[in-house]
Amino acid sequence: MxxxxxxxxxxxxxxxxxxxxxxxxxxxxxxxxxxxxxxxxxxxxxxxxxxxxxxxxxxxxxxxxxxxxxxTNYFVVSQCAELFIDILNKYNWTSVTVVTDPSSPPFYAVLMSVFLVNLKGQRHITHSVREINAKLGRPFGGFGSILDDIRASSRVVIYFGIGKILREFLVTAASLNMTNGEYVYILTENNLFRPFHWKAGDKDDLIITN
Missing domain, CATH: 3.40.50 (Rossmann fold)
Known part of the structure; x- marks a missing residue:
């Protein structure tokens, strides 16, 4: 890496x-x-x-x-990581949960690593890192326990991974009433390595967008 x-x-x-x-x-x-x-x-x-x-x-x-x-690039990893830090500080968020999908392209792991390095300089912000086991799938294949931890410790989530897994994660979050405006989900939509698809053309699309 x-x-x-x-x-x-x-x-x-x-x-x-x-x-x-x-x-x-x-x-x-x-x-x-x-x-x-x-x-x-x-x-x-x-x-x-x-x-x-x-x-x-x-x-x-x-x-x-x-x-x-x-x-030749138009996407700078360091600047994106700094943007996440700026957002946390702008809204005075002092606790964040970092959710990552190891099965996603390595780009997301690199971005997360740079973000976590920058986060060390923000001593007023506490954080935890949780990995999604994408192989377990929906409805509670690793998602439910992560969301339970988030509900107990943080209202801010930064996600590093592909859109398909994010979709399943948010569908599970909606079933637990965690997309009601009390929680913030921040992500990077990156189409460099593959299209960032989260829509499936079914009823769950509406659940996510709402």
Whole structure:
């Protein structure tokens, strides 16, 4: 995972470049955004074009220092994580439950990890992390116990996962009268890896939207 490798990404890249690279005519490298600042310096020294697909944008005053770098992404993980923190502080929410679905694309785990790192600096906010066991399914396949914990400890939920699992989670929440306005559910709708579908064209669609 990116967050696990970030502290060692330069050493790993340098080892590959000097010891494992088979060709000497490398023209460009596409990276996922781990340690962009360090990677920018490395590729600038090698005079190789590097394309970052998920890291923070290069500031206008950095292009002189990193002339071979180009950022192509429109979704910055760090900024999204900071937005969640800003929302919590804006409404003075001091307790939050983080719900994650491990079966979702790794992007959501990366975003959650960055958010939790930022959350450590907010000592006035307490949090817990719960995993959904998507394989158990509806109506109470792991959802009910999580929602019981939420009802006992928090009114704010931040969800990291795909839309299909979110749908099942909210349908269960509705059956427990937890979509009545007393609870807040925050999520990231990301269509980079797969469409964020939550609609199924049945009566439960109305339950969720209400």
């Amino acid at each position: 990116c967050t696990d490798l970030m502290g060692n990404v330069v050493a790993m890249t340098a080892e590959w470049y000097y010891r494992k690279k088979n060709e000497n005519n490398l023209l460009a490298s596409i990276v996922l955004g781990c340690g962009d600042a360090e990677m920018a310096r490395l590729y600038t020294q090698w005079d190789i074009l590097w394309l970052s697909t998920a890291g923070a944008p290069i500031a206008s005053n950095q292009h002189v220092s990193y002339p071979t770098g180009l950022n």
